[in-house]
Amino acid sequence: MNLDDELFLASRVALAGLCFYAALVGWRMGMGYTSRPDHRFRGLAGAALMVLVGLLHLGSGLDEGIRKAGIRVELINWVWLAVDFLVPLFFLRMAHAFAARDRLEAELAEAAAHDPLTGLPNRMGFARLAEAALARAARQGQPSVAVMLDIDHFKSVNDGWGHAAGDTLLKGVARAAQGAIRREDALGRVGGEEFALVLPGLTPSEALPLVNRLREAITEIVPHPGAPARRLTLSAGIAAIESSDVLALERGFQAADQALYAAKEGGRDQARIAG
Template sequence: MNWSGVPEVATPRVMAQTLAVLFLLGGTAGLLAGLGAGAEGHGRETIVVLATSVLVAAVVAFRWGRAWARHVFHVAVFAASAVIAVAVTVSPDAISAVTIASLNSLVAINACFFFSLPLTVVHLVVALVSATVALVLRDDVPVVTALALVAAVIGLSTVTRGLVLRASSASRDPLTGLTNRRGFDSALGELMAASARNGEPLSAALLDLDHFKTINDTEGHDAGDRVLRRVAEVWRTALPTTAVLARHGGDEFALLLPGLAGPAALELVCRIRASHPDIGMSCGVAEHRAHDSAAQLMRRADLALYTVKAAGRGGCRLDDGPASDLVTDLAVALDSGAVTVHFQPIVDMGADEIVGVEALARWTHSERGPVSPVEFVAVAEQHGLMTRLGEHVFRTACTQLVELRTTTGRRLRLGVNVSGRELSDPSYPQRIRAVLAATGWSAAETVLEVTESLVEAESSTAVAALHELRALGFMIAIDDFGTGYSSLSRLDTLPVDILKLDASFIGTITTSPRRATMLRSIVGMAHVLGLDVVAEGVETAEQDAQLRAIGCRFGQGWLYGRPAPLADVVAQLDHADRAAALHA
C-alpha cells in the first residue's frame, strides 16, 4: 500500500463533495458550540460569524469545487485550521474551546483524503500546533487536555489514511499497479466533465497486445504476466502526468489523454508503442466530440482498434471522424444494392482448375469512392449492420451462382465469411436456411468460413450454430489458421472440415525452412484428421510449387486470380477451358 502518494479516490468530484460535507458538519458544530457557550459577548458572536462563514464555504465547495485546481483545496484546509484556532482563542469558556478544537478531526480527514503523505503531515502539524497553542494560552484548559486532543486527532488521521488508501486499491489492478476498469470509468466521467467545462480536448485510446494468448500458451502465464508488467511500466514512464492508464482487462489497456487532440494523441501513442518493438501491440485512438457519451467515445476507440486488428494488427489508427455518416450511408447502400459481391477463385492445385470461389463484399461510396472492406466491415460490426451485410453478401452470391449454374452448367463451391456476431445470433441458422430456400442454392456446396479468433472465444451459441449448420450439409472452414494456437487442440471436437492457412504464414514458406517444416506438419495433421487445406495469399510460382510439394491440395491468392465480379471469373474459366482444348 503506497502511503506517500495522493490517494486514488482524490478526484475533483470526490474532493469537492468531501470538503463540502465536512465544512457543513464543522460549520454546524461550530454554530451550535457558539450558541451554547456559557457567556454572552464578543467571543460568542465571533464564533457564530465564523461558523456561518464555514457553512457558506460548504455551499461554494459543493457548487463549484469540482472545477478547482488542487492548490485551492490546500487553501481551504489551511483556512479551516485558521478559523478553528481563532474560534478557540475567542471562546468564552473552556468547554466551547475544547469542542471547537476537536473540529480539527475534520481537517485531518480532509487532509488524509486529499493530499500526499508529506502534505498531509504539513496540514496536520499546522492545524494541531495552532489549536494546541490557542488552548494552552488559555487559563482554563489544562495542557494534558490539549495533548489528549492532539493524540486523538493523530490516531484518527492514521486510521483514516489507511482506510482511504485501501479504498483506493479497489480501483487498482494488482498485477500492473495501473488503474483498473472501475477506476478508469470513474476517471473518464471526471475528465469528460472537465473537458465540457474548460473546452480542452480529450482523447481516449485502447491498446491491445497482439497474439498475447500465444505467449501464455507457449511460455506460461508467468511470462505473460511479465510482459503485462513491462508494458505497463514503459507506458507509465513515457506518458504525461495528466494521463490515465488502465488495465482494461486481460491483455487490453485503456488510456485517457486530457489536453490532447486526436492527431497529437495518435502521435504520442505511436511513439510509445514503437519503444517496445519486441511486443506487438494494436492501438485505436478517438478524440472526444461534443455530445459524445463515455460509451460513444470508447466505442469509437474500439472501432479504430478493430480496424487495425482486421488489417493485420501491429499498428495505430485514429477514428477519423464521421463514422455516423458512414453508418447511415452503408445502411442506404445495403438497401439499394450498392454493396456488391466480388469472387476470388479457389484452385485445385492437383487438377489445375478453379473449383470454388470466396464471396467478398465491395462498396463504392458515391462521394468517397471505393471504401476499404476493412473499414466498412468494422463499421458494420460496431453499429449493428453485420447481420444485414452478411445476409446481403450470401444472398447475392447464391443468386449469381445459381444463375451461372442454370445458364452454363458450371458448379463452383461457395465460401462466405461469417462473423462472430452473426453466429452468436440464435436466429442465424434459420435465416441462412431461408436464403437457401429463396435462391435454390445447396448447403452442400457452401463453405462457412469462421476466424480462428472466433473459435478461441468459444461462444456456446456460436459453436452450437456451427454444429447445427454442419448437420444441414454446410462445410465449416477455420479462416486465417496459423495465427493462433488455441484451435489446434480442438480440431477433433469442433465441427471443422477445412483449414484455410493464413496469408502471412504462406508468405514466408520459401524463405524460412522452419516455416516450411511447420506447414508440412500442419498439412499432414490435417490429412490425418480428414480435413482439407486451403493455402491463402499465394502470390508467386515458387510458393505454388512449394505447396504442391508438401501435398497442399487447394490454393487461393493473386497468383490464381484477384477478387473480381463473377463475369470476370467466368471469363477466366472460359479462357482456361480454351487453353485446355488447344493442348488436348
Template sequence: MKKSASNSVSLQISELEAENARLRAELAIARDELETIFDHSMMGVALVDHNRKILTTNQRFLDILGYTSLHEILGQQTHKLHVSHKDFEGFGEHYDTTLRHSGVVHVATPMRRKDGSEIWLDLVGRAIDRTTPPDLSKGVLWMAYDLTDIRQAYQQLREANAELEGFFANCMIGIIILRGGRRIRRVNQRLADILGDKPPEWYQGKCVSEFHVSQEKFEEFGRLFYNSLVLRDHSQVEFELRRVDGSPVWVSVSGKALDDATPPDLDKGVIWMVDDISTRKEAEEQLARIATTDSLTNVSTRQHFMELANRALAQHLRNSRPLTVCMLDIDHFKQINDTYGHGTGDRALAWFAETVSGELRATDIIGRFGGEEFCIVLPETDQDEAQQVAHRIRTAVTGGSSAAASPIPPITVSIGIALADTPASMEAVIQLADRALYAAKAKGRNRAEIDETMVRG
C-alpha cells in the same frame, strides 16, 4: 468691682467644666468605638509588653488560637503560642531589629493553638510609641490573620497545578498553547515528538506558521478554522503539518479559545489538541490504492478509470478543449501465456503498463480494462497529437521488449483512437476507440487506427 471679678472667674470655671465634660463624653464615645472595633474586628488583636507578655487580646485572637477566655493567656509570655522554644527565640529578633528600626514588622509564621495543633498566621506588629526609634517598653500591638484557608487553597492549587503539569507532560495527545499572533506559548512532550526531535522548550516563541507545509496552508488554516473558535464550535479537523526536518505529518486537530468572553479574544490564547494520524492516513491511502489500482499493473482499475475519465470528459465539455481516447491491446498475448507460462504473462502485463505510463503526461489517465486490454484518456489532445502518442507507445513497446536485456519476450501492441466531440457519454467514446482497435487488429496488428466518427449528445 470685686463682685464682678468673682462672677467672671465663676463663668470661666463653668465653661471649663462644660468643655471638660464635653471632652470626657467624646472620649467615652471614642473609647466605646475603639472597644467595639477591638472586640468585633475580623482580625485577632493582642497587646504585648516589652517582655513579650500578653496584656490583652480581643475575642477574635482567642478564637484563632483556640482559647475561650483571656485569663488563660493573660500575663503569659508569647512563648506559649510558638511551636517551639527555638521559634520563640527566632521571632524575638523582630523586636531587636525590625521593630526597633522601623516600628513595624510583617511576617507569616506558624503558631501553636491551645490544643497543640499548628496554625499559620499573618502577623503585623506595630510599636505603640511612634518615636524613632520607638520605646518598646510602651508595648507592641499585634494583629493576626488566620492563613489556614488561604494556605489550604494554595496547597490545593499547587496539587492541581502538579496534576495538570503531569497530564500536560505525559498526555498521549499533543498539546500546543498559542498566544497573540499565533505564537507558541507552550507545547508538551508528545507534540514535540510529533513534530520532530527538539525539546518542548525549543518551540516557545516560534510562530506556528513554521510548521505548516506552506504560508498559503497556514493562511488557509486560519480562514477555515479560527472562525470556529470564535463561534466556540469544537469541530475536529484533519490537516497536514510540517515536521522540524521538513517532512509532512498528518494530524487531527481540535481547538478551544482560552478566553471565556463572548466572543472570545483569541490573542489571549488558544489551546490545540493534536493527534498524529499519519499511520491511519497511510492505511487509508493504501486501502484507496487497493480499491482504485490494479495490483498487477499498478494502473487504475476499470471502475476508477471510468470515474477519472468522466471527470475529464466533463471538463472537456466545459472548456471545449480536445480530448482523445485510446484503446490498447497486446498482440497475441494468449500465445505468450501458452508458450512461456502465466508467470511470464503477468510480468509482460506489468512491464507493458509501466512502459506505456512512461510515455504519458501526469494529466493523462490510464486504466486496465481486463486481460491484456488497456484504455487511455488524453485531455487537451487532438487527433494528430494522439497519433504521435500512439507512435511513441508502439516504438517503446516493440523496441523495449526486443532488447537483449528485456525481462519479457518480444511483444507488439495494437491501438484504437477516438476523438471526443460533444459525446453522449464516455462509454460512447470508448466504444469508438474499441472499434478502431478492432480495425487495427484486422489490418495486421502492431499499428494504430483512428475512428473519426462524431458522437452527438
C-alpha cells in the same frame, strides 16, 4: 507556598499543557480533512474542547496553588487530578485510532482503484482519472480522444511460456507506457491485456502519431518475456470524445474499441482511427 502547593500547581500546569498538546493534535487532524467536513468538524470541535479543559485546569491550578497557598491539599484532590489526566490521554488515543482508521480507509480505496499486478488504475480508478482529464480539457475548450491499446498475441505468451511470463510482459508494458505518456494523460489497465488512455487536447488525427510513438516506445523497451528474438507489437484504436459527460466517454471508448478490432483484423501492429 509549601512543597505540597508547588507540586499540585506543577501537576495542574502539566495537565493543562497536555490538554493544549491534545488540542494541537485535534486541530491538525481537523485541518487535514479538506474533503470531509464531518471529520473536519470532529477534529476542530475536539481541539476547542481540549483548549477549554486546559484553561480550566490552568485556572484551577493557580487557584489551588496560589490563592489557597498553605491550605493542605486533600487526597481527593490528588485523586481527581489523576482522573483528569485521563481526559486528554483518552482524546489522544482516540485521535490516534481515528488517524489509523483513516489511513486504512485510504489504503483500501487506493487498492480498490488500482490493478495489483501493474499498479495502474483499474477500470474504476481509470474512470475517475478520465473524467477529471476530460473536465480539465473542457474548461480550456480543448478536444479529447479515447484510446484502446492491446498487446498482440498475448494469449500465445500465456500458453507458450506460462502466466508468469504474461505477468512480466504486462508489468513491462505498464511501466513503459507510464514513462511515455504526457503528464495530463490518463492511463489504466481495463482488461486482461487491454490498456485505455484519455489524451486531452488532441483530435484523433493529432493523437495518431502520438499513439504510434507510444507503441514504438513500448516495443523498443519491453522484450518478449519468453523469446527475446521475437518482437513485441501492440494494436490501438482511437476515437474522439464528443463532450465531457460520462455517456460521451463511454461512447468514445466503444468507438475506440471498434477501431482496435479493425486494427486487429487489419493485421495488428497498427493504430486505427474510428470511422
